[in-house]
Amino acid sequence: MSQKNDETIQANSRRDFLKGSLVAGVAGVASAAGVAGVAAAATPAPDAQKAAAVSAKPSWENPPEPIPESQIKSTVTADMVIIGAGIAGLVAAHAASEQGAKVVVLEKFRTFSVRGKDNAAVNTKVQKAAGYTIDPEMLIADLIAYSQNRVHQSLVRMWAYRSGEVFDHYIDLCEANGLGVKVLPPYNVSRTSPGYPTAHNWVKKGGAESMGSEYILTEVFFMELLERWVKEKGAEIHYSAPAQQLIKDKSGRITGVIAKVKGGYVKYLATKAVILATGGYSENKEMLRAWAPWGEYAESQVYTPPGGNMGDGINMACWAGAALANAPFAIMTHTIPAPPFGNDLMVANQNLLHVNRLGLRYENENQPDPTQCCSRFAQPGRKAWAIVDSKYEKDMSSLQTSMGGPVVEPIAMLEESVEKGRAFKGDSIAALAAKVGIPAKALEETVARYSELARKGKDEDFGKEPNLMYTIEQGPFYAIPIHAQLLVSVGSMNVDPNMQCLDKDDNPIPGLYAIGNMMGNFFGSDYPLIAPGLSHGRAITLSYILGQQLAKA
Amino acid sequence: MSLRSFILCTLLGLVLAASAAFAGQSKSFTSDQPPFTADLHKSAGVSCVDCHGEGKKQSVDTDQCLECHKSFEKIAKKTADMTPNPHDNHLTKSSAECNQCHQGHKANENICVKCHSEMVLKRNK
Numbered sequence: 001m002s003q004k005n006d007e008t009i010q011a012n013s014r015r016d017f018l019k020g021s022l023v024a025g026v027a028g029v030a031s032a033a034g035v036a037g038v039a040a041a042a043t044p045a046p047d048a049q050k051a052a053a054v055s056a057k058p059s060w061e062n063p064p065e066p067i068p069e070s071q072i073k074s075t076v077t078a079d080m081v082i083i084g085a086g087i088a089g090l091v092a093a094h095a096a097s098e099q100g101a102k103v104v105v106l107e108k109f110r111t112f113s114v115r116g117k118d119n120a121a122v123n124t125k126v127q128k129a130a131g132y133t134i135d136p137e138m139l140i141a142d143l144i145a146y147s148q149n150r151v152h153q154s155l156v157r158m159w160a161y162r163s164g165e166v167f168d169h170y171i172d173l174c175e176a177n178g179l180g181v182k183v184l185p186p187y188n189v190s191r192t193s194p195g196y197p198t199a200h201n202w203v204k205k206g207g208a209e210s211m212g213s214e215y216i217l218t219e220v221f222f223m224e225l226l227e228r229w230v231k232e233k234g235a236e237i238h239y240s241a242p243a244q245q246l247i248k249d250k251s252g253r254i255t256g257v258i259a260k261v262k263g264g265y266v267k268y269l270a271t272k273a274v275i276l277a278t279g280g281y282s283e284n285k286e287m288l289r290a291w292a293p294w295g296e297y298a299e300s301q302v303y304t305p306p307g308g309n310m311g312d313g314i315n316m317a318c319w320a321g322a323a324l325a326n327a328p329f330a331i332m333t334h335t336i337p338a339p340p341f342g343n344d345l346m347v348a349n350q351n352l353l354h355v356n357r358l359g360l361r362y363e364n365e366n367q368p369d370p371t372q373c374c375s376r377f378a379q380p381g382r383k384a385w386a387i388v389d390s391k392y393e394k395d396m397s398s399l400q401t402s403m404g405g406p407v408v409e410p411i412a413m414l415e416e417s418v419e420k421g422r423a424f425k426g427d428s429i430a431a432l433a434a435k436v437g438i439p440a441k442a443l444e445e446t447v448a449r450y451s452e453l454a455r456k457g458k459d460e461d462f463g464k465e466p467n468l469m470y471t472i473e474q475g476p477f478y479a480i481p482i483h484a485q486l487l488v489s490v491g492s493m494n495v496d497p498n499m500q501c502l503d504k505d506d507n508p509i510p511g512l513y514a515i516g517n518m519m520g521n522f523f524g525s526d527y528p529l530i531a532p533g534l535s536h537g538r539a540i541t542l543s544y545i546l547g548q549q550l551a552k553a
Numbered sequence: 554m555s556l557r558s559f560i561l562c563t564l565l566g567l568v569l570a571a572s573a574a575f576a577g578q579s580k581s582f583t584s585d586q587p588p589f590t591a592d593l594h595k596s597a598g599v600s601c602v603d604c605h606g607e608g609k610k611q612s613v614d615t616d617q618c619l620e621c622h623k624s625f626e627k628i629a630k631k632t633a634d635m636t637p638n639p640h641d642n643h644l645t646k647s648s649a650e651c652n653q654c655h656q657g658h659k660a661n662e663n664i665c666v667k668c669h670s671e672m673v674l675k676r677n678k
């Protein structure tokens with residue numbers, strides 16, 4: 001391992017770590033402002049810090065003093081109060097208000113939050129028109145296997161069987177408002193690795209679409225419309241109103257929530273339900289370490305807007321007696337491509353030859369992005385590189401992926417990355433090994449063996465499909481570090497098959513529900529990219545069903 | 554706004570316009586840093602208590618900044634000649650707090666690079 005390479009990678013991760021905690025800390029101060037409430041858990045107020053030092057309990061087991069009645073400046077009553085204006089919260093609000101329920105959404109920031117582009121659904125009108133039919137039972141079986149059956153199968157089935165109808169409703173609404181919907185082919189499918197064409201993208205007429213390594217964040221188009229529909233149906237969205245503590249009556253029912261607003265607190269009472277839609281905890285180091293510790297190995301953490309996924313909702317729920325599902329919880333780790341402002345190279349996470357710092361191959365590389373991060377974390381020093389030769393663009397050009405072709409950067413971009421020290425280049429394999437700082441002889445042997453297997457058309461070592469094996473023989477050669485970015489965590493609270501939160505004795509807590517990334521028991525310990533867009537797909541489908549059901553109840 | 558803060562804001566505006574030193578006269582955030590935010594305010598006649606209040610060691614929150622600077626939209630207009638405009642993006646519309654980048658008594662910091670690792674904020678020539 002060359003000193004230089006080692007330092008670059010470590011310096012990066014340390015810098016990101018510091019930045020991450022800085023941003024989180026500042027956001028915590030800003031919203032908690034010294035009150036021992038929810039956000040105080042992120043940056044505890046002095047009193048809370050003292051309390052934590054005494055008890056050494058994690059934030060979620062360390063409830064703050066209740067906010068005194070004297071500090072409440074007003075009370076708002078609704079049928080449902082939904083905490084968090086992400087995709088889950090706004091869909092639930094929309095579905096409930098379509099049924100005539102009076103809904104208030106509380107959001108800690110100045111606007112709703114949104115990311116990404118893919119939305120998973122099964123057998124929508126768009127899929128049918130594109131000629132795709134998915135067998136829900138095959139997909140369900142794969143998802144159950146993928147999660148080691150650490151799920152409520154009925155929730156997975158609810159998504160698989162009802163996403164079509166829920167999405168069709170939104171597809172109609174979007175199309176009536178000039179927003180198109182497109183379905184994408186699956187990722188990297190082969191005989192031995194499943195993949196389903198579940199990803200729906202919202203597309204503006206004439207607007208840019210994701211292509212190759214160019215990643216266009218189109219989810220915002222849907223969210224802009226959704227926010228409008230929510231308001232049109234009469235629901236209120238209260239922005240800059242971070243929820244602090246849930247309110248529980250003597251019978252154990254959750255009857256509302258206290259939020260902080262400019263100049264004091266407001267009590268929001270819910271006659272039917274409080275729905276937790278505050279997303280995940282990926283920005284909270286204590287929670288990440290407790291439930292998904294490998295997430296800390298990711299080189300960077302890219303949840304946006306920063307401070308939105310500090311686990312506020314988890315703290316509030318636990319303080320009110322709700323229980324967590326069985327850890328570990330799934331997180332989403334990916335590579336996010338470079339343009340326009342830098343990040344990592346997608347080519348690293350494609351199914352090219354991967355080697356560890358011993359210069360050895362260690363896997364069938366044809367795995368979805370998140371699982372590639374997991375295998376890399378199990379290598380010495382948690383480091384690995386993708387190795388390509390100068391014909392990789394041509395080699396991969398025939399690959400079908402959901403991005404309109406192979407997800408690789410053009411060679412010019414690779415060259416640029418070499419200049420910047422983000423990738424390595426050598427005229428020979430030995431020269432490349434020296435640049436990376438891994439044993440030359442081992443790398444030469446690994447590359448020679450890989451090329452031999454590619455020529456044979458049979459991967460005797462790791463069983464990768466022959467159409468994904470390319471010889472590595474035409475210099476110059478490149479090594480690209482395989483990096484991971486932590487996007488979100490996708491589950492935490494123990495819910496029953498009705499999405500209702502459970503207490504420590506597994507009894508439903510009256511009036512309290514969890515949706516979107518707050519909801520546990522839907523994913524195992526990894527995010528299944530075999531059905532791309534499932535975090536949005538689950539959020540849209542199940543939040544819609546819950547919102548509608550509670551409104552009708 | 555009180556008359557006093559009105560005068561201060563106007564003064565500050567003049568100093569900033571004259572020196573063009575705020576948040577990005579330099580080519581990037583990493584080199585050739587402009588003066589610290591606190592020093593800029595001080596040279597514009599803003600006193601410690603104007604931002605920090607009377608208590609001891611109070612951090613300055615965004616609401617306090619917006620007392621004078623009004624809104625992110627208004628601030629964005631002042632940096633409209635920068636690419637990308639550091640005050641008009643998905644963060645300033647949602648969660649951004651002024652002191653995440655402008656930590657008064659330290660050099661400015663470009664927090665965009667947390668995710669957009671190569672983003673450099675430049676003033677258009």
Ligand SMILES: Cc1cc2nc3c(=O)[nH]c(=O)nc-3n(C[C@H](O)[C@H](O)[C@H](O)COP(=O)(O)OP(=O)(O)OC[C@H]3O[C@@H](n4cnc5c(N)ncnc54)[C@H](O)[C@@H]3O)c2cc1C
Binds near residue numbers: 536
């Ligand atoms: C870069 C990136 C790209 C992604 N791309 C995709 C993709 O293509 N497909 C996909 O399926 N998934 C994608 N994801 C994941 C996806 O964005 C999330 O899984 C999903 O949006 C979660 O929705 P949610 O509503 O549960 O939570 P969130 O979107 O996190 O919303 C939670 C909301 O609650 C608010 N909140 C938090 N605490 C409080 C409080 N105390 N009071 C009030 N409000 C509060 C937050 O500010 C936020 O607005 C991506 C993630 C990232 C980071």
